[in-house]
Amino acid sequence: MSTGPTILDELEWRGLLAQTTDDAALREHFASGPVTVYCGFDPTAPSLHFGNLVQLVVLRRMQRAGHRVIVLxxxxxxxxxxxxxxxxxxxxxxxxxxANVARIKSLVTPFLDFSGDNAATLVDNLDWTAPLSALDFLRDVGQHFRVNQMIRKESVAARLNSELGISYTEFSYQILQAMDFLHLFRTLGCTVQTGGQDQWGNLTAGVDLIHRVEGRSAHVITTPLLTDEQGNKFGKSEGNAVWLSSDMTSPYAFYQYWINIADSQVGRLLRVFTDRTAEEIEALETATAETPHLRVAQRVLAADVTTLVHGPTATEQVEHASRVLFGKGDPAALDAGTLRDATAELAGGTVDPGSTVVDALVATGLADSRGAARRLIGEGGVSVNNVKVTDVEHVLGAGDFLHDEVALVRRGRKHLAAARKAS
Structure with a gap:
């Protein structure tokens, strides 16, 4: 097989290659035939997040290039x-x-092909760690680690130099991760592990263990930490992580995160997260430079990544919701969940069915008074659910409250509010 170097070249071009244990040896290893690659995901939260998505797209590209992939x-x-x-x-x-393990297993499966001749493999390290006694762990695994090397790991060193220190529990983490690599090497022929650049110490511990115990070589590939122009991690939105689970970050909020990526960063993220070619990305970057207000590249990025994570139907709904909020679509076509997510951050107020649009304008804060509301309607500057209202006596009926919840009231082009149905 001669496609091995191709996948490494692609990862490098896409900005997904930060470090390797031995670049020349790694390229030779990939060129020799299909290799088995794994990445681990810890269930410390009930969802994966932006950073995990980087590793999932690496595994996805590996599998598409003909290599065997393992998700741990x-x-x-x-x-x-x-x-x-x-x-x-x-x-x-x-x-x-x-519970987190079960949720994460369901999250990773759409990214990879778990059927066919080159099916991905999903494993849980509890299966081989739980039967191991503490004595066996210390004798069979612990003997291969040197404390003077372990304390050089960046995260460990930082904690040792702080007043807090580090517990033996967390200190032993790198041993457990190394044991995973050894187990997968022995049972599934896994020779490559991928992970984030900040995981270098934990990743190389497994390479060292395999070398000591088996006298064989293994490899590590790390991806760079993705940061914006200010050095902040991508994937943080107003202090919150961008999660892959729809119940923690809605598809609408997920889509909007990508839409709001800075012009200077969108080309890099298109290379990392989408399958767009060099020519397509170059054209999108040119369009962004020439007409930045249209956010052409951001819209492609948002659509591609939302489809990857949440599927095409969710993308269609959130794209339509975006048009609706700009007055260009029919809000009645939105499903209840997308409508709820899209209007969650809108200013608004509570309105009884049978109230007038004048009442709604005042209740939502779009007008300071009933007189001002009437003037706005008379000037043709008011719409309900993107339909212009010209009658100052117009009444909001039950059908105006979409999904029996909310009516969208707009003043002019830029001011939108949610008139929520009184319960």
Whole structure:
């Protein structure tokens, strides 16, 4: 097989290659035939997030290039938690971890092909860690690690140099992750692990363990930490993580996050997260430079990534919702969930069915008084659910409250509010 170097070249071009343990050896390894690659995801939260999406698209590209991929969900490592540089983690209960494992397993499956001749494999490290006694762990695995090397790991060193210190529980995390790589090497022939650049120490611990125990070589690939122009991590939205689960970040909010990416960053994120070609991305970057107000590249990025994570139907709904909020679509075509998500942040007020549009304008704050509301209607500057209202006595009927919840009241082109049906 000669396509191995091609996937590494593609990862490099797409900005997905930060570090490797030995670039020349890794390229030779990929060129020798299909390799088996794995990435681990710890269930420390009930959803994966933006950073995990980077690793999922790496695995997706690997599988499409003909390589075997393994997704590991950390039922055991999730009970410990990768050491943070600044604080000890609050440990999840076993039941919490198990619930998170189940959710994450369902999240990763749409990204990869788990059928056919080159099916992806999904594993849980609790399956081989739980039967291991503490004594066996110390004798069979712990003997291969040197404390002087372990404390050099960046996150460990940071904690050791702080007043907080580090517990033995978190200190042992890198041993558990290394044991995963060794187990997958032995049982499934896995020779490559991928992860974020900040995980370098944990990833290379597995390479070292395989070399000591088996006398064989293994490899690590890391992806760069994606940051904006200010050095802030992508995937943070007003202090909250951008989650992949629809019940934690709605498809509408997810789509809007990508729409709002800065012009200077959109080309890089198109390369990372989409299948767009170099020519397509170059054309989108040109369009952004020439007509930035149209946000052409951002719309393509948002549509592609929302479809990848939530599916084409959700993308159609959120795109339509975006048009509706700009007065260009029929809000009645939106499903209840998308309508609720799209109007969640709108200013508004409570209105009884049978109230007039004048009442709604005042209740939602779009008009300061009933007199001002009447003038706005008379001037043709008011619409309900994107339909212009010209009668100052117009009454909001039950049908005006979409999904029996909300009517969209607009003043002019830019001022929109949600008139919520009184319960």
């Amino acid at each position: 969900v950390g039922g055991s490592t999730g009970q410990i938690g990768d050491p943070k540089p600044t604080a000890e983690r609050v440990l999840k209960t076993k039941d919490q971890t198990a």
